[in-house]
Amino acid sequence: xxxxxxxxxxxxxxxxxxxxxxxxxxxxxxxxxxxxxxxxxxxxxxxxxxxxxxxxxxxxxxxxxxxxxxxxxxxxxxxxxxxxxxxxxxxxxxxxxxxxxxxxxxxxxxxxxxxxxxxxxxxxxxxxxxxxxxxxxxxxxxxxxxxxxxxxxxxxxxxxxxxxxxxxxxxxxxxxxxxxxxxxxxxxxxxxxxxxxxxxxxxxxxxxxxxxxxxxxxxxxxxxxxxxxxxxxxxxxxxxxxxxxxxxxxxxxxxxxxxxxxxxxxxxxxxxxxxxxxxxxxxxx
Ligand SMILES: [Zn+2]
Numbered sequence: 119x120x121x122x123x124x125x126x127x128x129x130x131x132x133x134x135x136x137x138x139x140x141x142x143x144x145x146x147x148x149x150x151x152x153x154x155x156x157x158x159x160x161x162x163x164x165x166x167x168x169x170x171x172x173x174x175x176x177x178x179x180x181x182x183x184x185x186x187x188x189x190x191x192x193x194x195x196x197x198x199x200x201x202x203x204x205x206x207x208x209x210x211x212x213x214x215x216x217x218x219x220x221x222x223x224x225x226x227x228x229x230x231x232x233x234x235x236x237x238x239x240x241x242x243x244x245x246x247x248x249x250x251x252x253x254x255x256x257x258x259x260x261x262x263x264x265x266x267x268x269x270x271x272x273x274x275x276x277x278x279x280x281x282x283x284x285x286x287x288x289x290x291x292x293x294x295x296x297x298x299x300x301x302x303x304x305x306x307x308x309x310x311x312x313x314x315x316x317x318x319x320x321x322x323x324x325x326x327x328x329x330x331x332x333x334x335x336x337x338x339x340x341x342x343x344x345x346x347x348x349x350x351x352x353x354x355x356x357x358x359x360x361x362x363x364x365x366x367x368x369x370x371x372x373x374x375x376x377x378x379x380x381x382x383x384x385x386x387x388x389x390x391x392x393x394x395x396x397x398x399x400x401x402x403x
Pocket of ligand 1: 122123124125126127136137138139140141
Protein backbone atom coordinates (compact mmCIF):
# COMPACT_ATOMS: atom_id res chain seq x y z
CA UNK A 119 0.00 0.00 0.00
CA UNK A 120 1.31 3.50 -0.92
CA UNK A 121 0.59 6.78 0.80
CA UNK A 122 -1.17 9.38 -1.31
CA UNK A 123 1.24 12.24 -2.08
CA UNK A 124 -1.63 14.73 -1.80
CA UNK A 125 -3.72 13.66 1.23
CA UNK A 126 -1.38 11.21 2.97
CA UNK A 127 -3.89 8.35 3.23
CA UNK A 128 -3.29 4.76 2.14
CA UNK A 129 -4.07 3.86 -1.47
CA UNK A 130 -4.85 0.16 -2.10
CA UNK A 131 -2.67 -1.35 -4.83
CA UNK A 132 -5.53 -1.98 -7.26
CA UNK A 133 -6.64 1.67 -7.35
CA UNK A 134 -5.75 3.90 -10.28
CA UNK A 135 -6.65 7.01 -8.26
CA UNK A 136 -6.65 7.85 -4.57
CA UNK A 137 -10.03 6.64 -3.20
CA UNK A 138 -9.97 9.46 -0.62
CA UNK A 139 -9.05 12.60 -2.61
CA UNK A 140 -9.23 11.26 -6.21
CA UNK A 141 -5.63 12.14 -7.08
CA UNK A 142 -5.28 10.43 -10.49
CA UNK A 143 -2.47 8.99 -12.54
CA UNK A 144 -1.49 5.93 -10.52
CA UNK A 145 -0.96 2.76 -12.48
CA UNK A 146 -1.53 -0.40 -10.41
CA UNK A 147 0.66 -2.59 -12.67
CA UNK A 148 3.56 -0.13 -12.40
CA UNK A 149 3.14 0.10 -8.63
CA UNK A 150 3.13 -3.71 -8.40
CA UNK A 151 6.41 -3.86 -10.35
CA UNK A 152 7.96 -1.18 -8.12
CA UNK A 153 7.13 -3.06 -4.91
CA UNK A 154 10.36 -3.33 -2.86
CA UNK A 155 10.25 -7.15 -2.70
CA UNK A 156 9.75 -7.43 -6.46
CA UNK A 157 12.59 -5.00 -7.15
CA UNK A 158 14.99 -6.79 -4.84
CA UNK A 159 14.08 -10.25 -6.20
CA UNK A 160 14.68 -9.00 -9.74
CA UNK A 161 18.02 -7.44 -8.74
CA UNK A 162 19.08 -10.85 -7.39
CA UNK A 163 18.08 -12.64 -10.59
CA UNK A 164 19.84 -9.98 -12.68
CA UNK A 165 23.08 -10.20 -10.67
CA UNK A 166 22.96 -14.00 -10.84
CA UNK A 167 22.43 -13.94 -14.62
CA UNK A 168 25.41 -11.60 -15.11
CA UNK A 169 27.61 -13.77 -12.87
CA UNK A 170 26.67 -16.89 -14.83
CA UNK A 171 27.27 -15.06 -18.13
CA UNK A 172 30.69 -14.04 -16.79
CA UNK A 173 31.60 -17.66 -16.06
CA UNK A 174 30.54 -18.62 -19.60
CA UNK A 175 32.67 -15.91 -21.18
CA UNK A 176 29.74 -13.81 -22.38
CA UNK A 177 29.41 -11.04 -19.82
CA UNK A 178 30.13 -8.34 -22.45
CA UNK A 179 27.49 -9.89 -24.72
CA UNK A 180 24.95 -9.91 -21.88
CA UNK A 181 25.67 -6.24 -21.15
CA UNK A 182 25.34 -5.37 -24.84
CA UNK A 183 22.05 -7.30 -24.93
CA UNK A 184 20.81 -5.28 -21.93
CA UNK A 185 21.70 -1.98 -23.62
CA UNK A 186 19.93 -3.09 -26.82
CA UNK A 187 16.82 -4.06 -24.83
CA UNK A 188 16.44 -0.43 -23.78
CA UNK A 189 15.55 0.28 -27.45
CA UNK A 190 12.68 -2.25 -27.45
CA UNK A 191 9.10 -1.18 -28.06
CA UNK A 192 5.75 -2.68 -27.13
CA UNK A 193 3.86 -4.37 -29.96
CA UNK A 194 0.26 -5.60 -30.20
CA UNK A 195 -0.75 -7.89 -33.05
CA UNK A 196 -4.32 -7.73 -34.31
CA UNK A 197 -6.23 -8.74 -37.47
CA UNK A 198 -6.40 -6.08 -40.18
CA UNK A 199 -10.18 -5.62 -39.78
CA UNK A 200 -9.77 -4.52 -36.19
CA UNK A 201 -6.81 -2.29 -37.00
CA UNK A 202 -8.85 -0.62 -39.71
CA UNK A 203 -11.49 0.32 -37.13
CA UNK A 204 -8.82 1.75 -34.82
CA UNK A 205 -7.27 3.70 -37.71
CA UNK A 206 -10.61 5.32 -38.49
CA UNK A 207 -10.49 8.18 -35.97
CA UNK A 208 -9.07 9.44 -32.70
CA UNK A 209 -12.33 8.36 -31.04
CA UNK A 210 -11.90 4.66 -31.76
CA UNK A 211 -10.18 3.03 -28.81
CA UNK A 212 -8.62 -0.37 -28.26
CA UNK A 213 -10.73 -2.05 -25.57
CA UNK A 214 -9.48 -4.83 -23.33
CA UNK A 215 -10.70 -8.40 -23.48
CA UNK A 216 -12.75 -7.89 -20.31
CA UNK A 217 -14.26 -4.57 -21.38
CA UNK A 218 -15.50 -6.23 -24.59
CA UNK A 219 -16.86 -9.16 -22.59
CA UNK A 220 -18.56 -6.99 -19.95
CA UNK A 221 -20.24 -4.83 -22.59
CA UNK A 222 -21.47 -7.81 -24.57
CA UNK A 223 -19.43 -6.86 -27.66
CA UNK A 224 -17.43 -10.04 -27.44
CA UNK A 225 -18.85 -13.37 -26.30
CA UNK A 226 -16.12 -15.37 -24.55
CA UNK A 227 -15.61 -18.70 -26.31
CA UNK A 228 -15.72 -20.36 -22.91
CA UNK A 229 -12.86 -22.67 -23.83
CA UNK A 230 -10.19 -23.77 -21.41
CA UNK A 231 -7.85 -20.92 -22.47
CA UNK A 232 -10.49 -18.32 -21.59
CA UNK A 233 -10.80 -19.86 -18.13
CA UNK A 234 -7.02 -20.08 -17.69
CA UNK A 235 -6.66 -16.46 -18.80
CA UNK A 236 -9.32 -15.26 -16.34
CA UNK A 237 -7.79 -17.17 -13.40
CA UNK A 238 -4.27 -15.96 -14.29
CA UNK A 239 -5.29 -12.32 -14.55
CA UNK A 240 -7.14 -12.46 -11.22
CA UNK A 241 -3.94 -13.67 -9.56
CA UNK A 242 -1.39 -11.47 -11.34
CA UNK A 243 -3.44 -8.31 -11.92
CA UNK A 244 -5.76 -8.36 -8.89
CA UNK A 245 -8.54 -5.78 -9.16
CA UNK A 246 -7.24 -4.08 -12.32
CA UNK A 247 -7.24 -6.72 -15.06
CA UNK A 248 -10.10 -4.91 -16.85
CA UNK A 249 -7.78 -1.99 -17.63
CA UNK A 250 -4.72 -3.89 -18.85
CA UNK A 251 -3.84 -4.16 -22.55
CA UNK A 252 -1.38 -6.94 -23.35
CA UNK A 253 1.57 -6.46 -25.70
CA UNK A 254 4.96 -8.05 -26.36
CA UNK A 255 8.45 -6.55 -26.33
CA UNK A 256 9.98 -6.25 -29.79
CA UNK A 257 13.33 -5.17 -31.19
CA UNK A 258 12.46 -5.37 -34.89
CA UNK A 259 8.81 -4.25 -34.86
CA UNK A 260 7.48 -7.76 -35.42
CA UNK A 261 5.09 -9.17 -32.84
CA UNK A 262 3.36 -12.51 -32.31
CA UNK A 263 1.68 -13.37 -35.62
CA UNK A 264 -0.76 -15.80 -33.96
CA UNK A 265 -2.72 -12.76 -32.72
CA UNK A 266 -3.08 -11.08 -36.11
CA UNK A 267 -1.26 -10.04 -39.27
CA UNK A 268 -0.83 -6.40 -38.18
CA UNK A 269 1.84 -5.52 -35.62
CA UNK A 270 0.93 -2.25 -33.89
CA UNK A 271 4.19 -0.83 -32.58
CA UNK A 272 3.53 1.67 -29.79
CA UNK A 273 5.29 4.96 -29.03
CA UNK A 274 7.45 4.80 -25.94
CA UNK A 275 6.42 8.28 -24.95
CA UNK A 276 2.73 7.27 -24.93
CA UNK A 277 3.06 4.11 -22.82
CA UNK A 278 6.35 4.11 -20.85
CA UNK A 279 4.82 5.77 -17.77
CA UNK A 280 1.98 3.19 -17.52
CA UNK A 281 3.66 0.01 -18.80
CA UNK A 282 5.30 -2.83 -16.95
CA UNK A 283 6.90 -5.99 -18.31
CA UNK A 284 6.32 -9.58 -17.29
CA UNK A 285 8.60 -12.61 -17.76
CA UNK A 286 6.57 -14.47 -20.39
CA UNK A 287 3.02 -15.20 -21.53
CA UNK A 288 1.43 -14.95 -18.09
CA UNK A 289 -0.87 -17.95 -18.57
CA UNK A 290 2.12 -20.14 -19.44
CA UNK A 291 4.00 -18.67 -16.46
CA UNK A 292 1.32 -20.14 -14.17
CA UNK A 293 1.92 -23.56 -15.67
CA UNK A 294 5.73 -23.31 -15.70
CA UNK A 295 5.78 -22.31 -12.03
CA UNK A 296 2.98 -24.67 -11.02
CA UNK A 297 0.98 -21.87 -9.41
CA UNK A 298 -2.34 -22.73 -7.78
CA UNK A 299 -5.21 -20.63 -6.48
CA UNK A 300 -3.94 -21.02 -2.91
CA UNK A 301 -0.63 -19.40 -3.92
CA UNK A 302 -2.37 -16.04 -4.48
CA UNK A 303 -0.32 -14.24 -1.84
CA UNK A 304 2.92 -16.18 -2.32
CA UNK A 305 3.47 -15.64 -6.04
CA UNK A 306 7.08 -15.95 -7.22
CA UNK A 307 8.75 -12.53 -7.26
CA UNK A 308 11.27 -10.85 -9.52
CA UNK A 309 9.41 -11.66 -12.74
CA UNK A 310 7.97 -8.21 -13.41
CA UNK A 311 9.61 -4.83 -13.89
CA UNK A 312 8.84 -1.22 -14.66
CA UNK A 313 9.39 -0.03 -18.24
CA UNK A 314 12.73 1.61 -17.44
CA UNK A 315 13.97 -1.60 -15.77
CA UNK A 316 13.03 -3.93 -18.61
CA UNK A 317 16.65 -4.70 -19.49
CA UNK A 318 17.14 -6.33 -16.07
CA UNK A 319 14.18 -8.65 -16.58
CA UNK A 320 15.32 -9.53 -20.12
CA UNK A 321 18.92 -10.19 -19.07
CA UNK A 322 17.74 -12.26 -16.09
CA UNK A 323 15.47 -14.31 -18.35
CA UNK A 324 17.59 -14.63 -21.49
CA UNK A 325 21.31 -14.26 -20.70
CA UNK A 326 21.54 -18.08 -20.66
CA UNK A 327 20.61 -18.12 -24.37
CA UNK A 328 23.41 -15.74 -25.37
CA UNK A 329 26.68 -17.07 -26.78
CA UNK A 330 30.03 -15.24 -26.63
CA UNK A 331 29.64 -14.46 -30.35
CA UNK A 332 25.97 -13.38 -30.24
CA UNK A 333 25.50 -10.06 -32.03
CA UNK A 334 22.68 -7.53 -32.20
CA UNK A 335 20.86 -9.13 -35.20
CA UNK A 336 20.47 -12.36 -33.13
CA UNK A 337 18.92 -10.49 -30.21
CA UNK A 338 15.45 -9.96 -31.69
CA UNK A 339 14.83 -13.71 -32.02
CA UNK A 340 16.25 -14.44 -28.61
CA UNK A 341 13.77 -11.90 -27.22
CA UNK A 342 10.74 -13.03 -29.24
CA UNK A 343 10.33 -16.41 -30.94
CA UNK A 344 7.22 -17.54 -32.83
CA UNK A 345 5.97 -20.96 -31.75
CA UNK A 346 4.18 -23.58 -33.82
CA UNK A 347 1.18 -23.12 -31.49
CA UNK A 348 0.19 -19.99 -29.51
CA UNK A 349 1.21 -21.62 -26.22
CA UNK A 350 4.71 -22.11 -27.66
CA UNK A 351 5.29 -18.46 -28.57
CA UNK A 352 8.11 -17.05 -26.47
CA UNK A 353 8.10 -13.40 -25.56
CA UNK A 354 8.27 -10.86 -22.77
CA UNK A 355 4.73 -9.71 -22.02
CA UNK A 356 3.98 -6.00 -21.66
CA UNK A 357 1.09 -4.80 -19.48
CA UNK A 358 -0.22 -1.37 -20.39
CA UNK A 359 -2.77 0.29 -18.14
CA UNK A 360 -5.48 2.37 -19.82
CA UNK A 361 -6.72 3.31 -23.28
CA UNK A 362 -4.91 3.27 -26.62
CA UNK A 363 -5.82 4.90 -29.92
CA UNK A 364 -4.15 5.36 -33.30
CA UNK A 365 -2.28 8.32 -31.72
CA UNK A 366 -0.50 5.77 -29.51
CA UNK A 367 0.94 3.99 -32.56
CA UNK A 368 4.49 4.56 -33.72
CA UNK A 369 4.09 2.42 -36.85
CA UNK A 370 2.26 -0.62 -38.15
CA UNK A 371 4.22 -3.58 -39.51
CA UNK A 372 2.48 -6.08 -41.76
CA UNK A 373 4.06 -9.34 -42.81
CA UNK A 374 3.28 -9.97 -46.48
CA UNK A 375 3.20 -13.74 -46.17
CA UNK A 376 0.62 -13.47 -43.38
CA UNK A 377 -1.76 -11.26 -45.35
CA UNK A 378 -4.54 -12.69 -47.47
CA UNK A 379 -4.70 -11.16 -50.95
CA UNK A 380 -8.32 -10.06 -50.36
CA UNK A 381 -6.92 -7.64 -47.81
CA UNK A 382 -5.06 -5.54 -50.43
CA UNK A 383 -7.88 -3.00 -50.69
CA UNK A 384 -8.19 -2.81 -46.91
CA UNK A 385 -4.45 -2.21 -46.65
CA UNK A 386 -4.64 0.76 -49.03
CA UNK A 387 -7.47 2.29 -46.95
CA UNK A 388 -5.53 1.62 -43.76
CA UNK A 389 -2.46 3.43 -45.08
CA UNK A 390 -4.56 6.47 -45.98
CA UNK A 391 -6.28 6.67 -42.59
CA UNK A 392 -3.03 6.29 -40.67
CA UNK A 393 -1.33 8.93 -42.82
CA UNK A 394 -3.68 11.46 -41.14
CA UNK A 395 -1.81 10.87 -37.88
CA UNK A 396 1.65 10.32 -39.42
CA UNK A 397 1.76 6.61 -38.64
CA UNK A 398 3.62 4.72 -41.39
CA UNK A 399 2.61 1.22 -42.50
CA UNK A 400 5.56 -1.03 -43.34
CA UNK A 401 5.18 -4.24 -45.30
CA UNK A 402 7.77 -6.93 -44.73
CA UNK A 403 8.40 -9.93 -46.95
ZN1 LIG B 1 -5.32 11.23 -1.66
